[in-house]
Structure formats: C-alpha cells, structure tokens
Amino acid sequence: MTSDHVFAALASPVRRRLLRLLLDEGAQPAGRLAVRFDMSRPSVSEHLKVLKDAGLVAETRMGRERHYRLEAAPLMEIREWLxxxxxxxxxxxxxxxxxxxxxxxxxxxxxxxxxxxxxxxxxxxx
Amino acid sequence: MTSDHVFAALASPVRRRLLRLLLDEGAQPAGRLAVRFDMSRPSVSEHLKVLKDAGLVAETRMGRERHYRLEAAPLMEIREWLxxxxxxxxxxxxxxxxxxxxxxxxxxxxxxxxxxxxxxxxxxxx
DNA sequence: ACTATACGTAGGAAATTTCCTACATATCAA
DNA sequence: TTGATATGTAGGAAATTTCCTACGTATAGT
Structure with a gap:
C-alpha cells in the first residue's frame, strides 16, 4: 500500500523484469511468465505476490489460469519522489x-x- | 555500479531519507546526519556506505569529518527505467x-x- | 467420476540485510 | 603528549528475503 512497498518491490531484478514483460507483452497467465525465468514456478509466483501487494500488478481469474496485468499507477509515486x-x-x-x-x-x-x-x-x- | 545497486539502495526508507536530507540541506558530515535518526551512528554509517557503493553519495574528507554530498546522477537510471x-x-x-x-x-x-x-x-x- | 493442468501455499534451508556494541584510527585542541 | 571528537570497521544476533520441494485446491477435458 505505502510507497515503501513499491520501492521494495522494485529492488529485485526478477520483479523488474516481470513488470517489463507485462509492459511489453501484455497480461499473461502466471505459468507463461514463469517459464521465462531460470527459477522454479512457485518462486515466480511469490514474486508476483510481492508485486501484487505493492499494487504493481493485478490478477484476473480466467478459468484455471490467473492473468496478471501491469498496474503502473504506483510507479507515479517513484517518479514524484524522483x-x-x-x-x-x-x-x-x-x-x-x-x-x-x-x-x-x-x-x-x-x-x-x-x-x-x-x-x-x-x-x-x- | 550497476543499476541494480541503485534500486537496492533506494529500497530502504532510511537511505531515501538520507538522500532527501542531503538534497534539502546540502553536504553534511556523517555525525550530523546520524543524529537525525533513531538509530545508532555506526548503523547510519553503514547506510551511507550502501549509498556510496551505489554512487548516490560521495564523501569529502574535511579534517576529522567526512562530508557526504548527494550524487544524483544514478537516479537518472531510475527515471529512464520508469x-x-x-x-x-x-x-x-x-x-x-x-x-x-x-x-x-x-x-x-x-x-x-x-x-x-x-x-x-x-x-x-x- | 477420473485425470491432467494451472496455480498458490506450507515449511524450511541458505543467503542477505539490518542493527547493535565494542574497538581501532585519525584529527583537533590544550 | 594527552585527551576529546569524528568516524569507519569487526563480529555477531535477529529479522527478512529468496529460493526450493512437497502438497492442496480448483478448473478443464474425457
């Protein structure tokens, strides 16, 4: 919720790359995101949770998939801080x-x- | 050196506040910065080291004091990422x-x- | 009703961060 | 030279982060 969460979420290269993937390629299910990383799928899921708690992504349930989409609004706080x-x-x-x-x-x-x-x-x- | 260090350095509220102090009040010796925080002086010193390693502050030795000054240039990387x-x-x-x-x-x-x-x-x- | 798929969560190991209290070093002041 | 001041570093405890392998749950397909 706070701006602290946003800064903390951006501290991880994995999470920044997740945001970039969502920006470049649009909303995607968690699994399709996960295969891009040299890391287990549950770990990517946990990174997505951190991003969600920071308000940087949102999820939409689509059948058995969960599509994650970018929520760029909290990044404005970073820009304002800057x-x-x-x-x-x-x-x-x-x-x-x-x-x-x-x-x-x-x-x-x-x-x-x-x-x-x-x-x-x-x-x-x- | 890398942009990773900059993002990581900004993840701490203490370090962001240090940067803000240097921006608002100009270069200062480590001790004068430290008394502003509810934290031991050596701990603030360690935070300053993290900022220095990220290139966000630079130090100038002035007698027995070390004046820290803001180096805002690496923040451009954040802005560009944004x-x-x-x-x-x-x-x-x-x-x-x-x-x-x-x-x-x-x-x-x-x-x-x-x-x-x-x-x-x-x-x-x- | 089954089986496979998509995903989150539990529990824990390992690494990292954060903070502390000594302590060492360098400078200033008398 | 002696003592006070300014500061970094060592070493370690506690908290947090990061990652893993099971495992549970829900949906889709047959």
Whole structure:
C-alpha cells in the first residue's frame, strides 16, 4: 500500500523484469511468465505476490489460469519522489540537455537557485 | 555500479531519507546526519556506505569529518527505467494530464498505440 | 467420476540485510 | 603528549528475503 512497498518491490531484478514483460507483452497467465525465468514456478509466483501487494500488478481469474496485468499507477509515486532531484542533474551534467532543455522552454522558472551544497551554517532542523 | 545497486539502495526508507536530507540541506558530515535518526551512528554509517557503493553519495574528507554530498546522477537510471511505463499512466489516469499533455505538444508521435493488454496470441519470445 | 493442468501455499534451508556494541584510527585542541 | 571528537570497521544476533520441494485446491477435458 505505502510507497515503501513499491520501492521494495522494485529492488529485485526478477520483479523488474516481470513488470517489463507485462509492459511489453501484455497480461499473461502466471505459468507463461514463469517459464521465462531460470527459477522454479512457485518462486515466480511469490514474486508476483510481492508485486501484487505493492499494487504493481493485478490478477484476473480466467478459468484455471490467473492473468496478471501491469498496474503502473504506483510507479507515479517513484517518479514524484524522483522529481526534486532533477535540478541536480542539470547542475552536474550539462551534456545531455536535450530533454531537459525542452522542459526548460516549457517551465523557464526552474533557473536561478542556490547550490544546496557549499553550505556550512548551523542546522536548527528537527 | 550497476543499476541494480541503485534500486537496492533506494529500497530502504532510511537511505531515501538520507538522500532527501542531503538534497534539502546540502553536504553534511556523517555525525550530523546520524543524529537525525533513531538509530545508532555506526548503523547510519553503514547506510551511507550502501549509498556510496551505489554512487548516490560521495564523501569529502574535511579534517576529522567526512562530508557526504548527494550524487544524483544514478537516479537518472531510475527515471529512464520508469519512462516506458508512463504511457500506461495516461491510459489509466486521464485526470492528471497537465505535464504529460505539455510533453504531448513537444513530442506528438507518442499517440496511437495498441493496448499491450488484451493480447492473447502465442509468444515466440524467450 | 477420473485425470491432467494451472496455480498458490506450507515449511524450511541458505543467503542477505539490518542493527547493535565494542574497538581501532585519525584529527583537533590544550 | 594527552585527551576529546569524528568516524569507519569487526563480529555477531535477529529479522527478512529468496529460493526450493512437497502438497492442496480448483478448473478443464474425457
């Protein structure tokens, strides 16, 4: 449910690959997914459970099969978490500006901020 | 080094909070970071090591202190991994179209694709 | 009613992660 | 030099993750 579950689910390469398979090839029964992995079928089933608990896949019962489909919505939380770091990429890596420069044109007020490093004062926080 | 390390590093709420602190407040010595956590100082030090191994922080020795600073570049890999899922958000969630619609105007050829679900054919893939 | 298929779950071994308390090292301050 | 400060590392306990082999359940086909 929480965003913690989503981050934790993405920590496994097997689970990321499962998501990619569902993205590229669409909803599939568990067994057809499992044969792609060098791993027992029940183990893949357990990975699917982790993804389901994170809200990243949903299952639909089709006769004796269970079709799993991608639920990409929770990935938005990851993207949102990532957003505040983007300005850092622009500071450090000026070389790949293509996409970011396009966004610049759209949202020009992202310029002119202070570098949060190089700071040294007391931290009255917390 | 690999992108696996980055995903794994982000799986811990403690490490995500460390990154956020460095983003919001700038580079800091390990001890000042540690007191923010309800956890022993050496444990925070170990979390910093995981972040360092993932390339997400770098350290600079300042006398007897070690200042840790954010290295946001590896987060780009996460964002890139996320990108192909974005069209799914637009299918399912039409409500938040603001940003995505702006990107639409820039990159109009993202329209008109088939739903990867609702497929049923054989999978010659491996 | 049978048998085969598709799948999840139980139970457990092995590996990994997370956290702790010492402890060692390096620097600063007197 | 001596003592305090800042920090990483060693070693280990506890929790969690990952994977396996049975095994149980439900559906489909005959």
């Amino acid at each position: 957003t505040p770091y983007e300005r850092f990429w622009r500071e450090r890596l000026s070389a790949l500006g293509t996409l970011l420069d396009e966004m610049d044109d759209l949202d020009p007020d992202r310029d002119g901020f202070e570098d949060p490093n190089e700071r040294n004062g007391e931290q009255p926080h917390d | 990108t192909p899922y974005e069209r799914f958000w637009r299918e399912r969630l039409s409500a938040l179209g603001t940003l995505l619609d702006e990107m639409d105007d820039l990159d109009p050829d993202r329209d008109g694709f088939e739903d990867p679900n609702e497929r049923n054919g054989e999978q010659p893939h491996d």
